[in-house]
Amino acid sequence: MSTIRVTVWNEYLHEIQFDQVAKIYPNGIHNCIGDFLKEAGMDVKTATLRMPEHGLTEAVLQDTDVLIWWGHMAHHEVADDIVQRVYQRVLDGMGLIVLHSGHASKIFSKLMGTNSGNLKWREDGEKEILWAVDPGHPICEGLDEKIIIEHEEMYGEHFDIPQPDEQVFISWFAGGEVFRSGCCWHRGKGRIFYFRPGHEVFPIYHMPQIQKIIINAVKWACPRKSPDVTYGNTQPIVSVDSKVEGVTGNPGLQE
Amino acid sequence: MSTIRVTVWNEYLHEIQFDQVAKIYPNGIHNCIGDFLKEAGMDVKTATLRMPEHGLTEAVLQDTDVLIWWGHMAHHEVADDIVQRVYQRVLDGMGLIVLHSGHASKIFSKLMGTNSGNLKWREDGEKEILWAVDPGHPICEGLDEKIIIEHEEMYGEHFDIPQPDEQVFISWFAGGEVFRSGCCWHRGKGRIFYFRPGHEVFPIYHMPQIQKIIINAVKWACPRKSPDVTYGNTQPIVSVDSKVEGVTGNPGLQE
């Protein structure tokens, strides 16, 4: 396998506006994540909201195997045409890893086909225990069966997502909630992983087990050289006896 | 179970523009479908593209348990705000049955999160054989294990959909293609069934076995009285020891 090319996208507003976040991520969440991915041998770029085209030009996306998405308070500022561009790249095979509050992003909701922004939340910094429910899954490689996070924002069910194609982690929270925290879906030729932990006021992305999960997820989501697929009007492969002449139901329009 | 309220939506252009379609469906595809649903004891309304708001007012949708969708050559004419309205109703629990070329409709693609318009097609009127691959499924009730359609438009894989939550039918075509013709998904509290057969120049919806499938699908997709779900900021159910004071990562914004 050649080197995986990852682009880490971050809203990059909290780190600038809030001291307590800046202390944890002095170079931004994107650079924290980028650093451990680089150490894992990946080719890493970063992009942020306030860059032109949010840093996600056609050229950047074409050069990206897996895109990581962290956003929280400015989902509405992401331009619809950039969302459409990312969407098309995922359907064409690019992997997408959506972190934490990215559940409410335009791109995630669009790929899910639901109001994925709907969930319960509470910022008490309570304990979370993340359980591996599919321990044979590639994203669980090298982990323990549970990860204890001493202080985190709570997310609780019901989480309005389609049932995951692969359910990898489920979280427990001290206040009484559960949450489907690690979920895989396939869309078009692309693969999507949603991973819950990562509130900006807790040093989640400094935890080695969390880093390991994100590294594993990038490998899992990385596209393969998939078949060229043709769409549209097509000739039969074997000769057809049952043919009818003069079918004109679809006059010059693409199906 | 009380009477199921169905709205049959039809583009209703082919029947007006093409004699060969008008002969098969003199009152429109919507009335043909509506008639056999009424006979099955359902409460039926119809709606078409050229009606104000495409016949899909808020009142109509609130009064609909299951919406049936047939569209083909004018998907682009369906207004985005009406699509959004139908989408929200599905997420809130309304069933949706998408027929034939409805695969390329805005509403279906939006609920799938893919380019569901992508498939192969051919209007040779060749033979289709529809196989039940989940014979225990409620939508297969009272059917034979296969349905032979002498002349139909071909749809072939790859069909760009998420893997169905429940795969009910797979079709064979004389020219060499296969197609996932009967597929179920859950989105929000709603249930969606895509059913392939139904090209307008063939009398598909006059076939009793096809009618039986659509009747079964309406019953399957009909919403139940589901739990009231709360979203947003929430109080703990059990008291939390691990609480942290002063978490301010999400300043006044909805998660």
Place this chain on the structure above:
Amino acid sequence: MSTIRVTVWNEYLHEIQFDQVAKIYPNGIHNCIGDFLKEAGMDVKTATLRMPEHGLTEAVLQDTDVLIWWGHMAHHEVADDIVQRVYQRVLDGMGLIVLHSGHASKIFSKLMGTNSGNLKWREDGEKEILWAVDPGHPICEGLDEKIIIEHEEMYGEHFDIPQPDEQVFISWFAGGEVFRSGCCWHRGKGRIFYFRPGHEVFPIYHMPQIQKIIINAVKWACPRKSPDVTYGNTQPIVSVDSKVEGVTGNPGLQE
């Protein structure tokens, strides 16, 4: 829909051997469950381990739409030929609802294809909160979004099951664990629902919301009149040009 015929199977040992269980279920768990199913309009039989053929004769099973299974300390006493008989009936369409410690029964493990007996457990009688994660599912009809059980035995992940076809409930436990507590699978023409709550020393089956879930599950698992399916050597439906003479790879043996 005609009256659903349910057989409630119970090991029926704890109620006889332990006073604290007998106080809660003086007529046995099977009769407690049978009573509320009768009240819901169902036709109910019961059967227990120490009856001849464990009460599950061919005649009883042929006369059963949905079988409910409660067993705990004597799974090994269930005869293999009776397990095989139940297994075949499920594949032929009978619904099966496996309760609580039935996860470790021979019949459940055989239908799962895994060591479904593998999980964590703890008999501290701690709090359980059962969350609906698929609120639009028929088994959630008429429920609240969560059910609080003040005292229950804990079951924790990893639970060694195939990923459910439909994940309906996930539980939270006071001690820090989560569990996939309500899970649906399809096997052959049959439908299976596993439902976790039900330790014998707590009055779980007296709770109205728990009763509602079991009633809903019986309705969901009830078989339909499904297609007659043929298996084995078969003639082509359309004539085949590509036929080869003298293929003898499979000499007189069933495939």
Place this chain on the structure above:
Amino acid sequence: MSTIRVTVWNEYLHEIQFDQVAKIYPNGIHNCIGDFLKEAGMDVKTATLRMPEHGLTEAVLQDTDVLIWWGHMAHHEVADDIVQRVYQRVLDGMGLIVLHSGHASKIFSKLMGTNSGNLKWREDGEKEILWAVDPGHPICEGLDEKIIIEHEEMYGEHFDIPQPDEQVFISWFAGGEVFRSGCCWHRGKGRIFYFRPGHEVFPIYHMPQIQKIIINAVKWACPRKSPDVTYGNTQPIVSVDSKVEGVTGNPGLQE
């Protein structure tokens, strides 16, 4: 990734008993498959039915990452304790690739929890077209969107399997049938791929695209270093207020 250790198991009876099979596979199907896997850089062993313990000793299985299974006319000769041994290794993480008539093997049926031997078949040597329906799947890497096999035994639906976790290929047959030909499941920590083509009187395993699929499947099914999972009676992770004394429902028995 270190070298993948594959064991190719073959019944190895047809090649000895039938000249027309011996001509195609002079060293047995197992060596044909073993040869192209070796060329792909894998560490290959073979094992056959008539070897002691069918060649599948505990030592061999412990030394196997992925087991390939080809059997046809002597499924009943495979000893139950060896089936149990393979079963346990799959649940512990070993990959398993079941080829063609292996659908009716004891091990496959046991892992499925169904009568997976149930399907339609016909030995006319007709045309098969294998379509990729999940082109982004790792098992499709480097393929075309369809593979045409000029002459093959037909397998037709209904195929009595649980709905695949990942549906990769669907086949078309000249005589009018369809078949789910490439299917993935997870069981315990193990991964299973069923792949249909491979009747012994046709040179299927000499086709480069078929070889590519089997190579891809071995890579997909190869186990990872997964978390150590603990089962059984366990201590709480966080302290429990709701504890009840004297719970004795499960007296000295493993849950």
